[in-house]
Amino acid sequence: CFFFFQAEDGIRDFCLSRGLGDVYKRQVIGSAGIFLIKYPKDLHLELYDEHHALTKDNDKKSHQAHDDLSNQCSSLKEGITSRPFIFLFLLALFGTYTGYMMAGCYKTYGFDQGKPDNFLTLVGSLQSFTNGSSRALWGYILDKIGFKRTLELILIGQLALTATINYITEVDALFLIWICLIMGLEGGQVSIFPAICMKTFGYKVGSMVYGIMFNAFSLANLNSYFILNKEVDNIGWSGLWWIAFGYTVIAFILILIYNPEHQWPKKATSAHEYPIQVQVQSEHNNYEPHIDAHHDDDHHDDDHHDD
Numbered sequence: 001c002f003f004f005f006q007a008e009d010g011i012r013d014f015c016l017s018r019g020l021g022d023v024y025k026r027q028v029i030g031s032a033g034i035f036l037i038k039y040p041k042d043l044h045l046e047l048y049d050e051h052h053a054l055t056k057d058n059d060k061k062s063h064q065a066h067d068d069l070s071n072q073c074s075s076l077k078e079g080i081t082s083r084p085f086i087f088l089f090l091l092a093l094f095g096t097y098t099g100y101m102m103a104g105c106y107k108t109y110g111f112d113q114g115k116p117d118n119f120l121t122l123v124g125s126l127q128s129f130t131n132g133s134s135r136a137l138w139g140y141i142l143d144k145i146g147f148k149r150t151l152e153l154i155l156i157g158q159l160a161l162t163a164t165i166n167y168i169t170e171v172d173a174l175f176l177i178w179i180c181l182i183m184g185l186e187g188g189q190v191s192i193f194p195a196i197c198m199k200t201f202g203y204k205v206g207s208m209v210y211g212i213m214f215n216a217f218s219l220a221n222l223n224s225y226f227i228l229n230k231e232v233d234n235i236g237w238s239g240l241w242w243i244a245f246g247y248t249v250i251a252f253i254l255i256l257i258y259n260p261e262h263q264w265p266k267k268a269t270s271a272h273e274y275p276i277q278v279q280v281q282s283e284h285n286n287y288e289p290h291i292d293a294h295h296d297d298d299h300h301d302d303d304h305h306d307d
Contacts, residue, residue, distance in 0.1 A: 072202020073264050079201045079209040087258045088200070091151065092193060092216035093223075095251035098158055098244040099186020100217075101224035102127075106179050109237060113169045123176050130180040131187040138188030139195070147196040148260050154185045155252045161185070162245040166238050190217065200262060 073079040106127065110120045142150045161182050168174035197213060198206035232240060 071264055071266075073200075073205050073209070076205050076208050076212075078264075079205050080212050082262070084200050084262050085209060085213065087254060088193065088196065089213050089216045091251055091254050091258070092189070092213060093220050094247045094254070095151070095155060095158075096186055096189050096217055097220045097224055097247040098162055099131075099183060099189065100221040101228065101240070101244055102179060102182045102186070103131075104221070104224055105228055105240075110175070112237065113175070115172070115175065119172060123179055126176065127180045127183040131183040134184035134187045135191035138191050141188075142192050142195060146260070147192060147199075148255060148258060150192055151189070151255050152252070154188050155248055155255060158182065158185050158248045159245065159252065162241050162248060165241055196260070200260070202264075 073082070079085055106123060107120050110123065115123075138150065138154070141153070145153075161178055165178050165182075168178055193213065194207075194210050197210040200206070201209045227240065227243065231243075235243075
C-alpha cells in the first residue's frame with residue numbers, strides 16, 4: 001500500500017510523511033500562542049507571599065515559599081539565553097526523536113515486516129491510546145520523584161526498547177507491545193516539560209519560555225521525517241533504530257549532568273512594587289501604645305482616695 005489514509009486530518013498522504021501536518025499545525029499554534037498570553041495587572045502573587053511572611057514570624061515554611069517565589073526568571077530574553085533553557089531544549093530535541101519517528105513510520109515498518117493492514121490499524125489505535133493515557137501516569141510520577149529522575153526513567157526504558165526492537169518484530173504481540181511502550185514514553189516526555197518550565201523559569205515567563213521550547217518537538221519531528229526519507233534505503237530499519245538509540249544516549253547524558261536548581265539574578269524592587277509590605281512595615285514602625293484617657297483618670301482618682 002503506497003498511500004495510507006490519515007484519519008485525524010482526513011488527508012491521503014505518503015506513508016513516510018505521516019505526522020508532518022502536525023508539525024506545521026503545532027508550530028503555527030504554538031508560536032501564535034506566545035503573543036496572545038496576557039497576565040492580569042492586579043495579580044501580584046508575590047504580594048501575598050510577602051504579607052504572609054511578615055505576619056508569620058519564625059515560620060520557616062513561609063520564608064522558604066518566599067525564596068522559591070523570588071527565585072524566578074524576570075524576562076523572556078533572560079530565559080531563552082540561560083543554561084537551563086539550552087539543556088531543556090536539547091533534551092526535548094534528542095529525547096523525543098524516537099517517539100516521533102515511531103509515530104511517523106510504524107505502519108511502513110510493519111508493512112516491510114509483513115504485518116497485515118488490519119493488525120497495523122489495531123497497533124495504530126492502541127499506540128495512540130497509550131500515548132494519551134500515559135501522560136497522567138507520568139505526571140503523577142513527576143510529582144513523586146521529580147523531573148530529573150522521571151526523565152532518566154523514561155530514557156532508560158527508551159534505550160532498552162530501541163536496542164531490542166529489531167529482534168522482536170517477528171512476534172506480533174511483542175511488535176504491538178514495543179510500539180505502544182515507545183509511544184507511552186514519548187507521551188511522558190511531552191507531558192512533563194510544561195511543568196519543569198514553570199518550576200524553573202517561574203510563573204511570569206514560564207509559559208512563554210515553554211512556547212519557544214516547544215519548537216524542539218517540531219524540530220525532532222522534522223528531523224525524523226527527513227532521516228526516514230533519505231536514509232531508510234541506505235542503512236535499513238536496523239540503522240534507523242540505532243540512530244534513535246544514539247539520540248537517546250545523547251539525551252541521557254544531558255539529563256545526567258543537568259542541574260534542576262538554578263539561581264536567577266535577583267531584580268531590585270522599589271517600594272511601589274510591594275505596597276502590602278511597605279504598608280505593614282510602616283504600621284509596625286509607627287506603632288504607638290494606646291492609652292485609654294478615661295481609664296487613666298480613674299487610676300488617678302483611686303490614688304487620690306488612697307491619700
